[in-house]
Amino acid sequence: MKEFGYTVHKERLIDYDRNDKRVLNHLKKHEPSVLTCIACGSCTATCSAGQLVDFNIRLVQTLLRRGEIEPLKKEVRKCMLCGKCILICPRGVNMRNLILAIQTAIDKLQ
Amino acid sequence: MIIEGKKRLWQEYQKEIADDRYFYVRSCVRQNFFPASEKVFLRILKEELGKDVYENAAHTTCSGIGYHSDVVPFETAMTVIARQFSLMTESGYEHFVTSCITSFGLYSEVLETWKHFPDVLQKVRGYLKEATGRTFELPKNVAHASDVIFRFRNEIASRGTHRLVNHLTGKPLRVVEHIGCHYSKMFPSKGVGGAEYPYVLVGMIEDWGGEVIDYPERRHCCGFGFRQYIVRANRGYSIANSKKKFESMKPYQPDFILTNCPGCPMFFDRWQYALSEMEGVTYGQNGEGIPVLTYEELSGLILGYDPWDLGLQVHQVPVEPLLDKLGIPYDPETKFAGKDGQDLGRPDAPTHMKFF
Numbered sequence: 001m002k003e004f005g006y007t008v009h010k011e012r013l014i015d016y017d018r019n020d021k022r023v024l025n026h027l028k029k030h031e032p033s034v035l036t037c038i039a040c041g042s043c044t045a046t047c048s049a050g051q052l053v054d055f056n057i058r059l060v061q062t063l064l065r066r067g068e069i070e071p072l073k074k075e076v077r078k079c080m081l082c083g084k085c086i087l088i089c090p091r092g093v094n095m096r097n098l099i100l101a102i103q104t105a106i107d108k109l110q
Numbered sequence: 111m112i113i114e115g116k117k118r119l120w121q122e123y124q125k126e127i128a129d130d131r132y133f134y135v136r137s138c139v140r141q142n143f144f145p146a147s148e149k150v151f152l153r154i155l156k157e158e159l160g161k162d163v164y165e166n167a168a169h170t171t172c173s174g175i176g177y178h179s180d181v182v183p184f185e186t187a188m189t190v191i192a193r194q195f196s197l198m199t200e201s202g203y204e205h206f207v208t209s210c211i212t213s214f215g216l217y218s219e220v221l222e223t224w225k226h227f228p229d230v231l232q233k234v235r236g237y238l239k240e241a242t243g244r245t246f247e248l249p250k251n252v253a254h255a256s257d258v259i260f261r262f263r264n265e266i267a268s269r270g271t272h273r274l275v276n277h278l279t280g281k282p283l284r285v286v287e288h289i290g291c292h293y294s295k296m297f298p299s300k301g302v303g304g305a306e307y308p309y310v311l312v313g314m315i316e317d318w319g320g321e322v323i324d325y326p327e328r329r330h331c332c333g334f335g336f337r338q339y340i341v342r343a344n345r346g347y348s349i350a351n352s353k354k355k356f357e358s359m360k361p362y363q364p365d366f367i368l369t370n371c372p373g374c375p376m377f378f379d380r381w382q383y384a385l386s387e388m389e390g391v392t393y394g395q396n397g398e399g400i401p402v403l404t405y406e407e408l409s410g411l412i413l414g415y416d417p418w419d420l421g422l423q424v425h426q427v428p429v430e431p432l433l434d435k436l437g438i439p440y441d442p443e444t445k446f447a448g449k450d451g452q453d454l455g456r457p458d459a460p461t462h463m464k465f466f
Contacts, residue, residue: 002387002461005342009350 026105027064031098034100036091037061043085045093053078057085057095060102069108076102118291123304124296127234127261128205128251132163133198137210138171140404143376146421147406148209149257151255154409158269159262159425162392163207166197172208174216178336185237188230189218191237196246206249207258211371214254215292218300254293256370257403260302263317271414274320277437282321283365287311288355288378291331295461302417314405326357332372333381338396348390352381356393359400365399368431370409378402383426384464397464399427403454411438418444442466 027034028098041058049055057079063072078097132155134420136148166243173190176182182235198206208214238244253368259266267273274283278374289308292404303309306329312322335352338344357380359367369375385394386399389419394400403411408419417438421431423445445466446454 003386003391004384006344006345006349008385009346009352010387011350011354 014066016065019065020069021067022109023072023102023105024067024110025026027098027101030080030104031101033091033093033109034061034064038091040090042088042090043093046088046100047080048075048084049078049080055079060099062101069109072102073106074107078105117307118297120304120307121309123241123298124259125253125300127252127257127302128254128263129205129430130161130205131203132205132207133201133249134159134163134165134168134204134207134255135172135194135209135213136165137208137213137372138175139376140209140372142447143372144346144407144421145424146403146410146419147404148255150406150410150415150420151209151259154262154266154406154413155258157414159265164201164203166201167452168197169194172210172213174210174212175217175336178212179340180337185234186249187216188220188223189237190232192215192234192246193242193244194247194414196238196242196244198249199247202306204247204250206252207255208252209255209372211254211290211292212373214300215251216258217252218297221248223243223295224248254301254310254370256310257302259409260313261407263314266409266412267318270318270412272412272435272436273443274315274318274412280434282319282436283432284323284363285315285320286323286328286359286362286367286370287315287362288328288332288371288374290369290374291335293370310369315368315410318408320434323359323362323364325359327355327455329349330355330358332369332371332374332377334371334377339377348377349381349384350389352377353426353458356382356385356400360393363395364400365435366403366429368405375402375404379426383463385462387458390462392463394427394431397462399430399463401425401427401429401432403429403432411436414438416440418447426460427438428464428466 028064038060039058044050044058047055047057056100059076060072063075079099081096089095140147152163155163172194173182173187177187200292208217276283289311293303294308301308301310313324331351333348333410338348382393382399392399407420407422417433417440448454448455
Protein backbone atom coordinates (compact mmCIF):
# COMPACT_ATOMS: atom_id res chain seq x y z
CA MET A 1 0.00 0.00 0.00
CA LYS A 2 1.30 3.42 -0.95
CA GLU A 3 1.49 6.11 1.73
CA PHE A 4 -0.25 9.32 0.73
CA GLY A 5 -0.07 11.02 4.13
CA TYR A 6 -3.81 10.55 4.69
CA THR A 7 -6.29 7.70 4.71
CA VAL A 8 -9.93 7.26 3.77
CA HIS A 9 -12.11 8.57 6.60
CA LYS A 10 -14.42 5.98 8.08
CA GLU A 11 -18.09 6.29 7.23
CA ARG A 12 -20.03 7.98 10.07
CA LEU A 13 -23.46 7.51 8.56
CA ILE A 14 -25.95 5.61 10.74
CA ASP A 15 -28.20 3.59 8.49
CA TYR A 16 -31.27 2.59 10.52
CA ASP A 17 -32.23 0.04 7.87
CA ARG A 18 -28.94 -1.82 8.14
CA ASN A 19 -27.73 -1.31 11.72
CA ASP A 20 -27.13 -4.08 14.24
CA LYS A 21 -30.47 -4.64 16.00
CA ARG A 22 -29.55 -7.83 17.84
CA VAL A 23 -29.31 -6.26 21.32
CA LEU A 24 -32.45 -4.20 20.78
CA ASN A 25 -34.35 -7.29 19.65
CA HIS A 26 -33.20 -9.14 22.77
CA LEU A 27 -34.53 -6.26 24.91
CA LYS A 28 -37.86 -6.14 23.11
CA LYS A 29 -38.33 -9.66 24.41
CA HIS A 30 -36.82 -9.39 27.89
CA GLU A 31 -37.41 -5.74 28.84
CA PRO A 32 -40.10 -4.38 26.50
CA SER A 33 -40.46 -1.16 28.53
CA VAL A 34 -37.38 0.03 26.58
CA LEU A 35 -39.73 0.91 23.71
CA THR A 36 -41.70 3.40 25.78
CA CYS A 37 -38.71 5.73 26.33
CA ILE A 38 -39.34 9.29 25.10
CA ALA A 39 -35.68 10.35 25.60
CA CYS A 40 -36.64 13.07 28.08
CA GLY A 41 -33.32 12.69 29.92
CA SER A 42 -34.74 12.60 33.46
CA CYS A 43 -32.75 9.41 34.10
CA THR A 44 -29.50 11.12 33.16
CA ALA A 45 -30.34 14.18 35.28
CA THR A 46 -30.90 12.13 38.39
CA CYS A 47 -28.15 9.53 37.84
CA SER A 48 -25.83 8.95 40.83
CA ALA A 49 -23.02 7.56 38.70
CA GLY A 50 -23.41 10.45 36.27
CA GLN A 51 -22.48 12.87 39.06
CA LEU A 52 -19.09 11.19 39.37
CA VAL A 53 -18.19 9.89 35.90
CA ASP A 54 -19.29 10.70 32.33
CA PHE A 55 -22.12 8.17 32.39
CA ASN A 56 -25.14 9.16 30.33
CA ILE A 57 -27.97 6.66 30.53
CA ARG A 58 -29.96 8.40 27.79
CA LEU A 59 -26.97 7.81 25.52
CA VAL A 60 -27.50 4.09 26.18
CA GLN A 61 -30.88 4.36 24.46
CA THR A 62 -29.31 6.16 21.47
CA LEU A 63 -26.48 3.64 21.09
CA LEU A 64 -28.96 0.80 21.43
CA ARG A 65 -31.10 2.06 18.55
CA ARG A 66 -28.05 2.85 16.41
CA GLY A 67 -26.71 -0.66 16.99
CA GLU A 68 -23.34 0.63 18.17
CA ILE A 69 -22.45 -2.39 20.30
CA GLU A 70 -18.86 -1.55 21.33
CA PRO A 71 -19.56 1.90 22.84
CA LEU A 72 -22.76 0.49 24.36
CA LYS A 73 -20.75 -2.20 26.13
CA LYS A 74 -18.45 0.43 27.66
CA GLU A 75 -21.34 2.70 28.66
CA VAL A 76 -23.42 0.14 30.58
CA ARG A 77 -20.41 -0.83 32.71
CA LYS A 78 -20.52 2.61 34.34
CA CYS A 79 -23.96 2.04 35.93
CA MET A 80 -24.04 1.56 39.76
CA LEU A 81 -27.54 -0.03 39.56
CA CYS A 82 -28.86 2.32 42.29
CA GLY A 83 -32.26 2.54 40.56
CA LYS A 84 -32.93 6.27 41.06
CA CYS A 85 -33.64 6.57 37.35
CA ILE A 86 -36.52 4.10 37.70
CA LEU A 87 -38.12 6.34 40.34
CA ILE A 88 -37.95 9.44 38.13
CA CYS A 89 -38.83 7.88 34.73
CA PRO A 90 -42.20 9.25 33.52
CA ARG A 91 -42.68 6.24 31.24
CA GLY A 92 -41.87 3.52 33.75
CA VAL A 93 -38.84 2.11 31.95
CA ASN A 94 -37.18 -0.49 34.17
CA MET A 95 -33.71 0.91 33.68
CA ARG A 96 -31.92 -1.40 36.08
CA ASN A 97 -33.19 -4.48 34.31
CA LEU A 98 -32.48 -2.75 31.01
CA ILE A 99 -28.80 -2.38 31.90
CA LEU A 100 -28.55 -5.99 33.04
CA ALA A 101 -30.40 -7.26 29.97
CA ILE A 102 -28.05 -5.29 27.69
CA GLN A 103 -25.05 -6.87 29.41
CA THR A 104 -26.60 -10.34 29.04
CA ALA A 105 -27.34 -9.74 25.37
CA ILE A 106 -23.80 -8.52 24.65
CA ASP A 107 -22.32 -11.49 26.53
CA LYS A 108 -24.46 -13.81 24.42
CA LEU A 109 -23.28 -12.14 21.20
CA GLN A 110 -19.67 -12.63 22.16
CA MET B 111 -43.95 13.61 -3.99
CA ILE B 112 -44.37 11.61 -7.18
CA ILE B 113 -41.00 11.55 -8.93
CA GLU B 114 -42.42 12.20 -12.41
CA GLY B 115 -44.21 15.29 -11.09
CA LYS B 116 -41.04 16.50 -9.43
CA LYS B 117 -39.11 16.09 -12.68
CA ARG B 118 -41.75 18.11 -14.52
CA LEU B 119 -41.45 20.83 -11.90
CA TRP B 120 -37.71 21.10 -12.37
CA GLN B 121 -38.05 21.11 -16.15
CA GLU B 122 -39.31 24.67 -15.78
CA TYR B 123 -35.80 25.67 -14.77
CA GLN B 124 -34.53 26.63 -18.20
CA LYS B 125 -32.06 29.39 -18.82
CA GLU B 126 -31.27 31.68 -21.66
CA ILE B 127 -27.97 30.84 -23.34
CA ALA B 128 -26.53 33.40 -25.75
CA ASP B 129 -26.12 32.35 -29.37
CA ASP B 130 -22.89 34.05 -30.38
CA ARG B 131 -20.21 36.64 -29.47
CA TYR B 132 -18.87 35.14 -26.27
CA PHE B 133 -16.33 36.63 -23.89
CA TYR B 134 -14.62 33.47 -22.63
CA VAL B 135 -12.78 33.25 -19.33
CA ARG B 136 -10.59 30.27 -18.49
CA SER B 137 -10.29 28.36 -15.24
CA CYS B 138 -7.27 28.63 -12.92
CA VAL B 139 -6.72 24.91 -12.71
CA ARG B 140 -8.28 23.08 -15.65
CA GLN B 141 -5.32 23.56 -17.98
CA ASN B 142 -3.18 21.63 -15.52
CA PHE B 143 -5.72 18.92 -14.81
CA PHE B 144 -7.16 18.33 -18.30
CA PRO B 145 -4.91 20.32 -20.59
CA ALA B 146 -6.84 20.17 -23.87
CA SER B 147 -10.40 20.74 -22.62
CA GLU B 148 -10.51 24.52 -22.96
CA LYS B 149 -8.60 24.43 -26.24
CA VAL B 150 -11.11 21.91 -27.61
CA PHE B 151 -14.01 24.11 -26.52
CA LEU B 152 -12.54 27.02 -28.48
CA ARG B 153 -11.81 24.80 -31.46
CA ILE B 154 -15.38 23.49 -31.55
CA LEU B 155 -16.92 26.93 -31.23
CA LYS B 156 -14.62 28.71 -33.63
CA GLU B 157 -13.86 26.06 -36.24
CA GLU B 158 -16.89 23.74 -36.16
CA LEU B 159 -19.66 26.21 -35.33
CA GLY B 160 -18.12 29.45 -36.62
CA LYS B 161 -18.82 31.43 -33.48
CA ASP B 162 -17.11 34.58 -32.29
CA VAL B 163 -15.28 33.81 -29.04
CA TYR B 164 -12.89 36.28 -27.50
CA GLU B 165 -10.33 35.85 -24.74
CA ASN B 166 -8.58 38.76 -23.07
CA ALA B 167 -4.96 38.18 -22.05
CA ALA B 168 -5.40 40.44 -19.01
CA HIS B 169 -7.96 38.09 -17.46
CA THR B 170 -7.01 36.78 -14.00
CA THR B 171 -8.46 34.36 -11.48
CA CYS B 172 -11.98 35.24 -10.36
CA SER B 173 -10.62 34.61 -6.83
CA GLY B 174 -13.31 31.95 -6.23
CA ILE B 175 -10.75 29.38 -5.14
CA GLY B 176 -9.56 31.75 -2.41
CA TYR B 177 -13.09 32.90 -1.57
CA HIS B 178 -14.28 29.34 -0.98
CA SER B 179 -11.13 28.58 1.04
CA ASP B 180 -11.89 31.51 3.35
CA VAL B 181 -8.80 33.52 2.45
CA VAL B 182 -10.35 36.11 0.10
CA PRO B 183 -13.10 38.40 1.50
CA PHE B 184 -16.29 38.85 -0.54
CA GLU B 185 -15.58 42.55 -1.19
CA THR B 186 -12.24 41.62 -2.76
CA ALA B 187 -13.86 38.88 -4.85
CA MET B 188 -16.53 41.33 -6.07
CA THR B 189 -13.89 43.89 -7.08
CA VAL B 190 -11.84 41.25 -8.96
CA ILE B 191 -15.01 40.17 -10.76
CA ALA B 192 -15.86 43.79 -11.54
CA ARG B 193 -12.46 43.99 -13.23
CA GLN B 194 -13.27 40.92 -15.39
CA PHE B 195 -16.50 42.63 -16.45
CA SER B 196 -14.55 45.77 -17.29
CA LEU B 197 -12.29 43.68 -19.57
CA MET B 198 -15.43 42.34 -21.25
CA THR B 199 -16.85 45.85 -21.66
CA GLU B 200 -13.53 47.14 -23.00
CA SER B 201 -13.44 44.28 -25.54
CA GLY B 202 -16.95 45.08 -26.76
CA TYR B 203 -18.70 41.87 -25.63
CA GLU B 204 -21.83 41.28 -23.54
CA HIS B 205 -22.10 37.50 -23.28
CA PHE B 206 -19.91 36.14 -20.52
CA VAL B 207 -18.90 32.46 -20.64
CA THR B 208 -16.90 30.82 -17.87
CA SER B 209 -14.94 27.61 -18.12
CA CYS B 210 -15.01 26.99 -14.37
CA ILE B 211 -18.05 25.97 -12.34
CA THR B 212 -16.86 27.74 -9.21
CA SER B 213 -16.32 30.91 -11.22
CA PHE B 214 -19.82 30.50 -12.65
CA GLY B 215 -21.21 30.12 -9.12
CA LEU B 216 -19.31 33.15 -7.87
CA TYR B 217 -20.31 35.31 -10.85
CA SER B 218 -23.92 34.31 -10.20
CA GLU B 219 -23.55 35.07 -6.49
CA VAL B 220 -22.03 38.48 -7.15
CA LEU B 221 -24.62 39.43 -9.78
CA GLU B 222 -27.46 38.35 -7.48
CA THR B 223 -25.94 40.39 -4.66
CA TRP B 224 -25.73 43.46 -6.90
CA LYS B 225 -29.29 42.89 -8.11
CA HIS B 226 -30.72 42.84 -4.59
CA PHE B 227 -28.32 45.41 -3.08
CA PRO B 228 -27.63 48.13 -5.69
CA ASP B 229 -25.71 50.12 -3.08
CA VAL B 230 -23.13 47.28 -2.96
CA LEU B 231 -22.76 47.52 -6.74
CA GLN B 232 -22.09 51.26 -6.45
CA LYS B 233 -19.55 50.61 -3.73
CA VAL B 234 -17.73 48.02 -5.88
CA ARG B 235 -17.77 50.40 -8.86
CA GLY B 236 -16.04 52.88 -6.54
CA TYR B 237 -13.45 50.28 -5.37
CA LEU B 238 -12.60 49.34 -8.97
CA LYS B 239 -12.35 52.94 -10.11
CA GLU B 240 -10.12 53.80 -7.18
CA ALA B 241 -7.86 50.76 -7.64
CA THR B 242 -7.60 50.61 -11.45
CA GLY B 243 -9.41 53.59 -12.97
CA ARG B 244 -11.73 51.15 -14.78
CA THR B 245 -15.49 51.14 -15.30
CA PHE B 246 -17.75 48.30 -16.43
CA GLU B 247 -21.17 47.24 -17.73
CA LEU B 248 -22.99 44.19 -16.42
CA PRO B 249 -23.08 41.23 -18.82
CA LYS B 250 -26.37 40.61 -20.64
CA ASN B 251 -25.92 36.87 -20.37
CA VAL B 252 -23.76 34.66 -18.14
CA ALA B 253 -23.39 31.02 -19.10
CA HIS B 254 -21.14 28.15 -18.20
CA ALA B 255 -19.21 26.64 -21.11
CA SER B 256 -21.20 23.39 -20.68
CA ASP B 257 -24.38 25.44 -21.26
CA VAL B 258 -22.96 26.53 -24.60
CA ILE B 259 -22.07 22.96 -25.62
CA PHE B 260 -25.56 21.92 -24.43
CA ARG B 261 -27.11 24.58 -26.66
CA PHE B 262 -25.21 23.34 -29.70
CA ARG B 263 -25.35 19.62 -28.84
CA ASN B 264 -27.46 18.74 -31.88
CA GLU B 265 -25.15 20.63 -34.24
CA ILE B 266 -22.21 18.74 -32.71
CA ALA B 267 -24.08 15.43 -33.13
CA SER B 268 -24.85 16.19 -36.76
CA ARG B 269 -21.18 16.91 -37.50
CA GLY B 270 -19.97 14.00 -35.34
CA THR B 271 -18.40 10.79 -36.49
CA HIS B 272 -19.25 8.77 -33.38
CA ARG B 273 -22.22 8.20 -31.10
CA LEU B 274 -22.35 6.99 -27.51
CA VAL B 275 -23.11 3.46 -28.59
CA ASN B 276 -21.06 0.33 -28.05
CA HIS B 277 -20.04 -0.42 -31.63
CA LEU B 278 -19.65 -4.12 -30.88
CA THR B 279 -23.06 -4.72 -29.27
CA GLY B 280 -25.03 -1.77 -30.67
CA LYS B 281 -26.26 -0.91 -27.17
CA PRO B 282 -26.17 2.63 -25.77
CA LEU B 283 -23.28 3.33 -23.42
CA ARG B 284 -24.26 3.68 -19.77
CA VAL B 285 -23.08 7.00 -18.42
CA VAL B 286 -22.83 8.55 -14.96
CA GLU B 287 -23.26 12.32 -15.20
CA HIS B 288 -21.96 14.51 -12.41
CA ILE B 289 -22.71 18.22 -12.18
CA GLY B 290 -20.41 20.53 -10.20
CA CYS B 291 -22.09 21.71 -6.98
CA HIS B 292 -21.63 25.40 -7.83
CA TYR B 293 -23.48 25.00 -11.13
CA SER B 294 -27.02 24.97 -9.81
CA LYS B 295 -27.05 24.00 -6.15
CA MET B 296 -26.44 27.64 -5.18
CA PHE B 297 -28.82 29.26 -7.68
CA PRO B 298 -31.12 26.60 -9.19
CA SER B 299 -32.57 29.05 -11.73
CA LYS B 300 -29.09 29.66 -13.21
CA GLY B 301 -28.67 26.05 -14.34
CA VAL B 302 -30.46 24.08 -17.06
CA GLY B 303 -32.92 21.88 -15.17
CA GLY B 304 -32.29 23.43 -11.76
CA ALA B 305 -30.65 21.79 -8.76
CA GLU B 306 -32.39 18.44 -8.52
CA TYR B 307 -32.63 17.43 -12.17
CA PRO B 308 -29.88 19.35 -13.93
CA TYR B 309 -30.26 18.55 -17.61
CA VAL B 310 -27.12 20.11 -19.02
CA LEU B 311 -25.07 16.89 -19.24
CA VAL B 312 -28.07 14.56 -19.50
CA GLY B 313 -29.13 16.43 -22.66
CA MET B 314 -25.72 15.84 -24.24
CA ILE B 315 -25.65 12.15 -23.27
CA GLU B 316 -29.18 11.42 -24.48
CA ASP B 317 -28.87 13.32 -27.73
CA TRP B 318 -25.53 11.73 -28.48
CA GLY B 319 -26.99 8.23 -28.08
CA GLY B 320 -26.05 7.27 -24.50
CA GLU B 321 -28.09 6.19 -21.51
CA VAL B 322 -27.94 8.05 -18.19
CA ILE B 323 -27.59 6.05 -14.97
CA ASP B 324 -29.66 7.19 -12.00
CA TYR B 325 -27.89 5.87 -8.90
CA PRO B 326 -28.48 6.59 -5.20
CA GLU B 327 -25.61 9.05 -4.59
CA ARG B 328 -26.04 10.87 -7.91
CA ARG B 329 -26.23 14.34 -6.38
CA HIS B 330 -23.56 13.76 -3.73
CA CYS B 331 -20.48 16.00 -3.86
CA CYS B 332 -17.47 14.54 -5.71
CA GLY B 333 -15.28 15.20 -2.67
CA PHE B 334 -13.44 18.30 -3.89
CA GLY B 335 -15.01 20.87 -1.53
CA PHE B 336 -12.08 23.29 -1.29
CA ARG B 337 -11.50 23.10 2.45
CA GLN B 338 -11.68 19.31 2.39
CA TYR B 339 -8.96 19.02 -0.16
CA ILE B 340 -6.67 22.01 0.26
CA VAL B 341 -5.94 21.16 3.90
CA ARG B 342 -3.97 17.93 3.70
CA ALA B 343 -5.30 16.62 7.02
CA ASN B 344 -8.83 16.79 5.58
CA ARG B 345 -8.11 14.83 2.40
CA GLY B 346 -9.31 11.61 3.99
CA TYR B 347 -12.73 13.26 4.10
CA SER B 348 -12.47 14.22 0.43
CA ILE B 349 -11.54 10.72 -0.70
CA ALA B 350 -14.28 9.21 1.52
CA ASN B 351 -16.85 11.32 -0.41
CA SER B 352 -15.58 10.02 -3.75
CA LYS B 353 -15.52 6.47 -2.43
CA LYS B 354 -19.16 6.76 -1.38
CA LYS B 355 -20.06 7.75 -4.93
CA PHE B 356 -17.96 5.04 -6.59
CA GLU B 357 -19.51 2.35 -4.39
CA SER B 358 -22.96 3.66 -5.19
CA MET B 359 -22.41 3.73 -8.98
CA LYS B 360 -20.37 0.52 -9.32
CA PRO B 361 -23.32 -1.95 -9.38
CA TYR B 362 -24.75 -0.11 -12.42
CA GLN B 363 -21.54 -0.81 -14.38
CA PRO B 364 -21.07 2.63 -15.94
CA ASP B 365 -18.98 2.87 -19.09
CA PHE B 366 -17.70 6.31 -18.11
CA ILE B 367 -18.33 9.38 -15.94
CA LEU B 368 -19.10 12.74 -17.55
CA THR B 369 -18.49 15.97 -15.60
CA ASN B 370 -18.69 19.73 -16.10
CA CYS B 371 -16.54 21.07 -13.25
CA PRO B 372 -12.78 21.54 -12.86
CA GLY B 373 -12.64 19.64 -9.55
CA CYS B 374 -15.02 16.72 -10.17
CA PRO B 375 -13.18 15.02 -13.07
CA MET B 376 -9.88 15.61 -11.26
CA PHE B 377 -11.03 13.88 -8.11
CA PHE B 378 -13.02 11.09 -9.76
CA ASP B 379 -9.98 10.35 -11.89
CA ARG B 380 -7.17 10.70 -9.34
CA TRP B 381 -9.03 9.28 -6.36
CA GLN B 382 -9.81 6.07 -8.26
CA TYR B 383 -6.07 5.60 -8.55
CA ALA B 384 -5.46 6.56 -4.88
CA LEU B 385 -8.20 4.19 -3.67
CA SER B 386 -6.78 1.37 -5.77
CA GLU B 387 -3.38 1.92 -4.17
CA MET B 388 -4.75 2.34 -0.63
CA GLU B 389 -7.36 -0.41 -0.59
CA GLY B 390 -6.71 -2.46 -3.72
CA VAL B 391 -10.18 -1.74 -5.12
CA THR B 392 -11.15 -0.80 -8.67
CA TYR B 393 -14.61 0.26 -9.74
CA GLY B 394 -14.71 -0.64 -13.43
CA GLN B 395 -14.83 -4.08 -15.01
CA ASN B 396 -11.94 -6.60 -15.07
CA GLY B 397 -9.68 -4.55 -12.78
CA GLU B 398 -10.13 -1.39 -14.82
CA GLY B 399 -11.18 1.99 -13.48
CA ILE B 400 -14.21 3.96 -14.70
CA PRO B 401 -12.91 6.48 -17.28
CA VAL B 402 -13.75 10.11 -16.47
CA LEU B 403 -14.30 12.71 -19.19
CA THR B 404 -14.99 16.42 -19.30
CA TYR B 405 -17.82 17.51 -21.61
CA GLU B 406 -15.29 19.13 -23.98
CA GLU B 407 -13.29 15.90 -24.23
CA LEU B 408 -16.47 13.97 -24.96
CA SER B 409 -17.52 16.52 -27.59
CA GLY B 410 -14.08 16.11 -29.17
CA LEU B 411 -14.48 12.31 -29.26
CA ILE B 412 -17.96 12.66 -30.81
CA LEU B 413 -16.44 14.93 -33.46
CA GLY B 414 -13.73 12.37 -34.18
CA TYR B 415 -10.70 14.23 -32.82
CA ASP B 416 -7.59 12.18 -32.00
CA PRO B 417 -7.85 11.05 -28.34
CA TRP B 418 -4.24 12.01 -27.68
CA ASP B 419 -4.91 15.53 -29.04
CA LEU B 420 -7.68 15.72 -26.43
CA GLY B 421 -5.14 15.06 -23.67
CA LEU B 422 -6.76 11.76 -22.66
CA GLN B 423 -3.30 10.28 -22.03
CA VAL B 424 -2.88 12.42 -18.90
CA HIS B 425 -5.89 10.86 -17.22
CA GLN B 426 -4.96 8.64 -14.30
CA VAL B 427 -7.71 6.13 -15.19
CA PRO B 428 -6.89 4.76 -18.67
CA VAL B 429 -9.53 5.59 -21.29
CA GLU B 430 -8.65 2.85 -23.78
CA PRO B 431 -11.55 0.52 -22.76
CA LEU B 432 -13.99 3.35 -23.53
CA LEU B 433 -12.32 4.13 -26.86
CA ASP B 434 -12.60 0.44 -27.77
CA LYS B 435 -16.33 0.46 -26.98
CA LEU B 436 -16.85 3.61 -29.03
CA GLY B 437 -14.83 2.16 -31.88
CA ILE B 438 -12.47 5.14 -31.87
CA PRO B 439 -9.05 4.27 -33.34
CA TYR B 440 -5.95 5.24 -31.37
CA ASP B 441 -2.26 4.56 -31.64
CA PRO B 442 -0.77 3.15 -28.40
CA GLU B 443 2.69 4.04 -29.68
CA THR B 444 1.96 7.75 -29.81
CA LYS B 445 0.12 7.89 -26.47
CA PHE B 446 2.99 9.55 -24.66
CA ALA B 447 4.45 11.40 -27.61
CA GLY B 448 4.69 15.18 -27.41
CA LYS B 449 3.31 17.55 -29.98
CA ASP B 450 6.36 17.32 -32.21
CA GLY B 451 6.75 13.58 -31.68
CA GLN B 452 9.25 13.73 -28.83
CA ASP B 453 8.95 11.03 -26.17
CA LEU B 454 7.44 12.40 -22.97
CA GLY B 455 8.22 9.20 -21.02
CA ARG B 456 5.80 6.69 -19.55
CA PRO B 457 4.32 7.06 -16.08
CA ASP B 458 4.73 4.23 -13.53
CA ALA B 459 1.97 1.64 -13.84
CA PRO B 460 -0.49 1.47 -10.93
CA THR B 461 -0.23 -1.60 -8.66
CA HIS B 462 -3.83 -2.75 -8.99
CA MET B 463 -5.60 -0.78 -11.71
CA LYS B 464 -5.23 -2.11 -15.25
CA PHE B 465 -2.84 0.05 -17.22
CA PHE B 466 -2.52 0.33 -20.99
